[in-house]
Amino acid sequence: MLHLILFSVFGLICAAAAVNLLVQSHPINSALSLVVVMGSLAVEYLLLGAEFLAAVQVIVYAGAIMVLFVFVIMLLNAGREAQTKGSRVSLVIGIPGMLIGSVLMAWILILHSGTGSVEAGALPGPPREIAQLLFHQFLLPFEVTSILVLIAIMGAVVLAARPEALQRTEGKN
Amino acid sequence: MVPVSYYLVLSGFLFACGVTGFLIKRNIITIFMSIELMLNGVNLSFVAFAAQWHQLSGQVFVFFVMVVAAAEAAVGLAIIIAVYRTRETLNVDQVNLLKL
Amino acid sequence: MNPDLHLWIIPLLPLAGAAINGVLGKRFSRAVVSSVALLFCGAAFAMALWVVSQFSSLTLPHTEFLATWIRAGNFQVDFSFYLDQLSLIMLLIVTGVGFLIHIYSVGYMWDDAGFYRFFAYMNLFMFFMLTLVLAANYLLMFIGWEGVGLASYLLIGFWFTKDSAASAGMKAFIVNRIGDFGFLIALFLIIQHFGSLDFNTVFQSVAPIAPETAGAGLLTTIALLLLVGACGKSAQIPLYVWLPDAMEGPTPVSALIHAATMVTAGVYMISRSHVIFERAPSALTVVAIIGTLTAIFAASIGIVQTDIKKVLAYSTISQLGYMFLACGVAAFSAGIFHLMTHAFFKGLLFLAAGSVIHGLGGEQDMRRMGGLRTKIPWTFWTMTAATFAIAGIPPFAGFFSKDEILWRAYQASWIYWLIGLFTAFLTSFYMFRLWFMTFFGEYRGELESSHGHEHADDASRAGVPAPHEHGHGSIHESPKVMLVPLVILAVLSVVGGWVGVPGSLGGNNTFDKFLGPVFRATAPDVNSNHASPGEAAPPEKQTEGTEPKTGHGTELAFTGISVFAALFGLYLAWLLYLRRPQLPQQIARSLGGFYDTVLNKYYVDEFYATMFVKPLVDGSRAILWHGIDQGVIDAAVDSSADGARDASDTLRRMQSGNVRSYAGWVTIGAAAVIAYMIWVALR
Numbered sequence: 001m002l003h004l005i006l007f008s009v010f011g012l013i014c015a016a017a018a019v020n021l022l023v024q025s026h027p028i029n030s031a032l033s034l035v036v037v038m039g040s041l042a043v044e045y046l047l048l049g050a051e052f053l054a055a056v057q058v059i060v061y062a063g064a065i066m067v068l069f070v071f072v073i074m075l076l077n078a079g080r081e082a083q084t085k086g087s088r089v090s091l092v093i094g095i096p097g098m099l100i101g102s103v104l105m106a107w108i109l110i111l112h113s114g115t116g117s118v119e120a121g122a123l124p125g126p127p128r129e130i131a132q133l134l135f136h137q138f139l140l141p142f143e144v145t146s147i148l149v150l151i152a153i154m155g156a157v158v159l160a161a162r163p164e165a166l167q168r169t170e171g172k173n
Numbered sequence: 174m175v176p177v178s179y180y181l182v183l184s185g186f187l188f189a190c191g192v193t194g195f196l197i198k199r200n201i202i203t204i205f206m207s208i209e210l211m212l213n214g215v216n217l218s219f220v221a222f223a224a225q226w227h228q229l230s231g232q233v234f235v236f237f238v239m240v241v242a243a244a245e246a247a248v249g250l251a252i253i254i255a256v257y258r259t260r261e262t263l264n265v266d267q268v269n270l271l272k273l
Numbered sequence: 274m275n276p277d278l279h280l281w282i283i284p285l286l287p288l289a290g291a292a293i294n295g296v297l298g299k300r301f302s303r304a305v306v307s308s309v310a311l312l313f314c315g316a317a318f319a320m321a322l323w324v325v326s327q328f329s330s331l332t333l334p335h336t337e338f339l340a341t342w343i344r345a346g347n348f349q350v351d352f353s354f355y356l357d358q359l360s361l362i363m364l365l366i367v368t369g370v371g372f373l374i375h376i377y378s379v380g381y382m383w384d385d386a387g388f389y390r391f392f393a394y395m396n397l398f399m400f401f402m403l404t405l406v407l408a409a410n411y412l413l414m415f416i417g418w419e420g421v422g423l424a425s426y427l428l429i430g431f432w433f434t435k436d437s438a439a440s441a442g443m444k445a446f447i448v449n450r451i452g453d454f455g456f457l458i459a460l461f462l463i464i465q466h467f468g469s470l471d472f473n474t475v476f477q478s479v480a481p482i483a484p485e486t487a488g489a490g491l492l493t494t495i496a497l498l499l500l501v502g503a504c505g506k507s508a509q510i511p512l513y514v515w516l517p518d519a520m521e522g523p524t525p526v527s528a529l530i531h532a533a534t535m536v537t538a539g540v541y542m543i544s545r546s547h548v549i550f551e552r553a554p555s556a557l558t559v560v561a562i563i564g565t566l567t568a569i570f571a572a573s574i575g576i577v578q579t580d581i582k583k584v585l586a587y588s589t590i591s592q593l594g595y596m597f598l599a600c601g602v603a604a605f606s607a608g609i610f611h612l613m614t615h616a617f618f619k620g621l622l623f624l625a626a627g628s629v630i631h632g633l634g635g636e637q638d639m640r641r642m643g644g645l646r647t648k649i650p651w652t653f654w655t656m657t658a659a660t661f662a663i664a665g666i667p668p669f670a671g672f673f674s675k676d677e678i679l680w681r682a683y684q685a686s687w688i689y690w691l692i693g694l695f696t697a698f699l700t701s702f703y704m705f706r707l708w709f710m711t712f713f714g715e716y717r718g719e720l721e722s723s724h725g726h727e728h729a730d731d732a733s734r735a736g737v738p739a740p741h742e743h744g745h746g747s748i749h750e751s752p753k754v755m756l757v758p759l760v761i762l763a764v765l766s767v768v769g770g771w772v773g774v775p776g777s778l779g780g781n782n783t784f785d786k787f788l789g790p791v792f793r794a795t796a797p798d799v800n801s802n803h804a805s806p807g808e809a810a811p812p813e814k815q816t817e818g819t820e821p822k823t824g825h826g827t828e829l830a831f832t833g834i835s836v837f838a839a840l841f842g843l844y845l846a847w848l849l850y851l852r853r854p855q856l857p858q859q860i861a862r863s864l865g866g867f868y869d870t871v872l873n874k875y876y877v878d879e880f881y882a883t884m885f886v887k888p889l890v891d892g893s894r895a896i897l898w899h900g901i902d903q904g905v906i907d908a909a910v911d912s913s914a915d916g917a918r919d920a921s922d923t924l925r926r927m928q929s930g931n932v933r934s935y936a937g938w939v940t941i942g943a944a945a946v947i948a949y950m951i952w953v954a955l956r
Binding site for chain 1: 179180181187188192197200205210217221229235237239240248250253257
């Protein structure tokens with residue numbers, strides 16, 4: 001019962017924040033809404049017994065990625081969105097597409113998701129077990145992902161560097 | 174005892190919001206944030222299914238998704254900065270030089 | 274014991290000559306080109322003579338197999354060659370006369386720019402004609418048949434830059450094709466009913482069938498269709514219209530193809546298929562009627578023609594009519610006899626006419642000739658021999674052959690004989706008319722008779738095609754290379770008939786004895802009380818060899834009548850064209866409209882043009898060209914190209930450069946994938 005109430009409360013918060021992200025015209029407001037979404041999702045994970053994941057969500061997503069977003073908004077001095085007319089295609093084709101996808105998914109889920117239900121804290125928990133999986137079964141994806149992150153760092157540095165900074169490094173070689 | 178489908182509906186709703194934002198927003202950064210929203214929605218459904226089947230692999234997968242999302246966010250924002258430098262705008266409608 | 278004579282080499286020799294001259298001839302000098310052509314043609318003739326020497330040791334008919342060509346189930350066609358007396362005679366005529374004409378052409382075509390091309394085509398023609406006469410099945414014969422049509426087209430249109438020559442070539446080929454269509458249908462019927470096209474097989478299958486006296490049946494149909502093909506090739510009514518136009522080609526071509534050999538292919542084919550024809554009496558009657566009508570029709574046109582070659586062309590059509598008449602009354606060996614003598618004297622007539630034309634620098638109109646007998650004596654004497662031969666005056670060659678045909682025609686029906694006799698009179702008349710107008714009287718042209726100064730524009734004044742003028746400017750005799758064949762053919766025109774002297778005149782008719790077995794071997798069922806018109810033994814035996822006394826008197830009487838007709842024609846020609854030259858004009862004026870009709874060849878060409886040619890051309894233009902070719906085929910291709918272009922034009926719009934539209938497309942794509950996956954999962 002409690003599980004259901006908690007789920008509903010935080011679920012509503014999550015959904016409202018998501019809608020708010022769409023509605024706001026200033027990107028910083030959207031970013032902050034997204035932070036709220038992340039936080040409420042962390043609570044949902046907790047409810048399901050995934051403590052480690054909840055912690056990682058808050059630390060990595062809300063704490064690092066969203067901070068990065070906010071920094072960039074600040075750096076680029078993003079203002080209110082201008083009301084430019086974009087493409088008709090995105091509205092005419094995209095929205096119906098999204099609706100179709102969502103409706104289909106919802107229909108499927110509601111009809112066919114079976115009678116399963118989860119109790120609170122359903123997931124076995126200790127981080128030790130996650131670590132076991134991570135470093136034994138999923139060792140390869142782990143290593144590959146770390147290389148991916150390394151590449152992403154290098155890429156981000158190169159892409160965001162100022163042009164004269166790049167020339168200086170090339171000139172030095 | 175919350176039915177799994179509730180979690181999945183919430184996850185789908187988040188995803189749909191993400192897609193809508195992706196379509197109707199004009200600021201590049203906001204579009205990017207919508208993408209993150211989509212990823213979060215998917216994460217939630219992963220965890221929900223993992224809880225239903227009592228498996229930890231779902232969590233590990235979510236972990237990887239997060240890592241990849243972080244990498245992608247970093248690179249993507251770097252690109253946005255580069256685009257801003259050249260085009261002096263964050264309005265995606267004005268980044269249209271590749272048209273025929 | 275059947276020795277292998279390697280008959281296949283005979284047609285291939287001129288083919289080799291054609292290939293060499295055709296491919297390399299442009300680089301050769303004229304001496305080399307002519308040597309190559311004459312060498313291969315002469316080699317074919319030499320080999321034919323060798324075959325003659327081996328002939329008595331063969332069992333007949335002698336078939337030689339070279340290779341299998343078609344094998345489809347039970348149906349098989351081979352490259353095989355056939356030799357019997359009939360093909361031997363044809364072989365000798367084709368190679369012998371062909372060789373003489375090749376020699377003549379060296380001189381005649383010497384100044385022509387297309388010298389090597391001419392000899393390539395001539396050798397090619399020899400190849401096809403030899404294939405035709407030596408073939409052992411209808412299909413190989415058909416190859417030769419088509420091939421000589423092709424060679425004829427190439428050679429008629431030899432001076433292709435001239436419109437009239439090009440059109441004449443096309444006309445010949447197209448009219449021939451109409452005949453070939455009939456031939457093909459006949460072949461299909463033969464395949465369907467007898468399962469083979471091989472002569473031996475077909476004739477053995479046909480032989481036991483009784484003659485179809487009770488109206489049309491299978492054999493009559495086949496025979497009539499074969500006749501259609503023969504009419505096309507041998508220029509009989511109604512498909513004769515191409516032959517007068519074919520005079521646009523060089524004169525040696527007219528001599529070889531349209532007098533001695535190609536046009537006789539129809540007669541040969543009918544004689545070869547005599548087994549079929551003898552069992553279809555109605556078809557034979559049709560053959561005879563067509564032959565007779567053509568003979569008199571063409572002769573009537575010939576008497577008013579002014580172009581020397583046109584007279585000879587109509588004369589050829591008329592003489593071919595005689596050969597068809599002979600076949601039509603089942604006197605096949607008489608027809609072939611006339612074919613042989615005709616090759617000699619008609620070939621000679623054309624070559625001599627060519628010599629006259631050459632001597633006059635290109636003049637072909639007889640009204641501008643005259644008095645040439647002292648100026649070109651050799652040509653004159655040889656042409657005289659040919660003229661007497663064709664008129665049927667004894668003891669020249671044409672007399673014996675024509676007389677035999679008339680006698681056999683009389684035995685079938687007196688109508689044939691009467692028309693044939695009248696035609697003989699007309700033949701004599703127009704030939705002597707030609708003779709008198711060309712060689713006697715006053716010279717009515719404009720060239721000088723001795724070596725004068727050059728007249729560069731002789732040809733334009735004479736109003737004849739430029740191709741043959743060579744600016745000598747004076748009347749001169751032809752070079753020896755042209756005269757020697759004339760002399761040889763003249764000798765043959767005199768003595769050529771002596772192999773067929775009938776018993777009534779005290780001869781032995783060696784020709785008929787030689788050729789007869791071919792036709793008598795499969796004569797239809799020889800009961801003594803039959804009424805078949807086939808070449809049955811009894812009448813034959815009576816007219817030759819050891820003769821009974823009956824029939825001789827009648828025969829001699831008829832012979833006398835035909836000689837009289839010939840001499841009367843000579844007299845009339847002398848009267849109208851030498852003694853009282855103003856008379857023809859008066860007669861023409863008094864006959865008025867009728868004369869005009871004959872002068873315009875009875876308007877047959879115009880009739881064909883309005884009835885067949887124009888509707889066909891217009892229909893083709895409107896329906897086939899504009900309608901189907903442009904409207905359907907071109908439109909299909911064009912519209913598919915347009916469609917592709919329009920489609921890509923539309924698709925191009927997706928590349929708008931607008932990021933948000935890309936986002937839209939991505940979303941709908943994702944939705945589609947989701948839908949598909951759900952559908953798969955639900956199935």
